[in-house]
Amino acid sequence: MSAPTEPDLPVSDEPRTPEPRRVGPPAPVILPVADTALPRRRTHPVSIVFEALGLGVRDAVLFALLVISTGGWWLLPVGLVVLLVISGVRWYRATWSFDGSTVVADRGVFQRSHREIPVHRIQQVDLVRRVRHQLLGMTTVRIETSGGPTSSELELAVVPAREAEEIRAQLLAARDRTGGSPPALGARAVPDPPEVASRPDEEVLLTLPARRLVVAGLTGPQLLALPLALAWLVNLADDLPASVTPDLEANDVEALGLFSLGLVAVGILLAWILVAVVAGMVTYHGLAVTRVGNDLRIRRGLFDRRDTSIPLARVQLVQLTAHPVHRLLGLVDLRVASAGQAGPVAAGANHAVVPVLTRPEVERLLSIILPPAVPVPELVAAPARARRRQLVGPLVKTAVLVTTALLILEWWGVRAPTPELAVAAVTLAGAAAYGVAAYRGLGASGFGPVVASRRGAIVRRTDLVPLARLQSTRRTASVFQRRRHLATLWLDISGMHQAVALVDRDADEAELLLERLATTDAARADDADQRPGIDPNEVGTVSGTVA
């Protein structure tokens, strides 16, 4: 990183390969260097404007301050030109090419970066179309590989929609040819002309009727849309000068009467529901899950179109989530995670989500996405002695919290409105109920080609982990767990910030699973077509230990 910036240096077409270092017995092998004779491609020139807009937001404020404070209005066009020139130069410097085996991307004006992405490393290709992109018929292509936890490996923003489709088809077709594994070492990959690449037909697996989208909006995160908007409005109203906001006095409220207050409440509720429904329709508009060859494709969105392709062989984890309302209706949200996605699973933003599915629909999708997970492995409840632990945890935490809160109130000289004991009792009862629910939420499958784990007191989440994707396994047992002969098993998966936990299992069972899981043939079978049809009884390589 200490390389001095040398803007005058001619662009070297030879990518710098690191000096081979003899570190161990395996001789270092230098992978074939991508063919750099290919024409360099750029994103669409409109990108300059988008880039300028993106740059502008923060700097525009500073610039506006400068303009206002000096009164130099002539600075305005100058600033605009400078902005466009900067963006233009950056756009010009950002080039990429694809020779059928490697994506080569260069960018940077002063500090230059050169990046090569072997096509077999591609985990996922996303097409994102924001509203402003759609107006101009543009699309952003995001290429995700494993190991980049914070951002996309390469983002082509923006290219014409047609070209974006072509790029994706070429990349995925080339990836399919490599079979997801690196080309033979030393052998130069055959750079097929990308034009020849043909993609298999698209097979529609699932679409959701409009009625279901309404349900999705009503039961999904869209419910928060209105409260958030209101909070924002209230914030805004607070900032308004006092003369603008009407003077609402206590007696005004009284004058309005209960009836009108009720009307207002109903109105707000209706508006809330309406907003949620509309938000759901907008987010999931045109939701379609399809299969193209060995890729899963999920498309959705009315304004911001999202089009995600995940190679089936790269699926790391399938998550089924259901909150109480979903459970009442027998619906679950299905998330597909590959190693290339940024952010924790909980954030969900970059993950492929298919909302509100019925059981049969889930099974149908799973039979394509994760064949060994059908039928969904049977879950075994955690041992009964785990109930105590699940209960004690929230109880102790709440007790500490309530006691401190009451003590602080006492210290401030505030009398609690109701007797302290009543408050404490109600909260503790709530904590106990939570504990029971948490225990009932715990469940895990035994040993198999797919391990399932369920947890959650209110929102139940079931994680389906294919053994073929398991990186390592851990077992932890705290002091309290050991007293009850319990342990938690952690399954580490690539690209996730959180391991999948099998909480409070029997300690012996956890130990056995730990020893068996990671080294089985199922875990080694790192190929999509090898995954189905693994007989759990056949997998029995238990490792011994040499000290």
Next chain:
Amino acid sequence: MRTVWRAHWIVTSALLALPLALLAALSSGTDRAVFAAVAAALVSGGLLGAALAPGKAWSRWSYGVGPEVLDLEHGVLTHRRSSVPYFRVQHIDLRSGPIERALGVTRLVVRTASATSDAELPGIPTDEADRLRCLILERAGRDDAV
């Protein structure tokens, strides 16, 4: 390794106590007594920890280099056991701080494609660490998997 952990305990508690000691020096009256008492408690806690914890932690530490997996077991309050199959190993780091270097030991950190994997072997004699690394790398090279 016990020496290293011991040093860590002492340094950490001293670093925590230092600002409090400074505050005690700058303040007066009851405040001074309180700050001084907390600082003293921190230091003595650190010394006590340095005396007891490393031995306990060390006695809990064990690892096995199996034919297929690297198996680690450690942890005093929470017992942890971790198994990392060689064919999932992405890269191996060798790390050593100043105290570790003075004692001629190294930490061997094995990494997989998962950020949550836990495979850090502390206190390996430096030449042994190199041998171990070669062994794991050799076994990791047999398969290719992501």
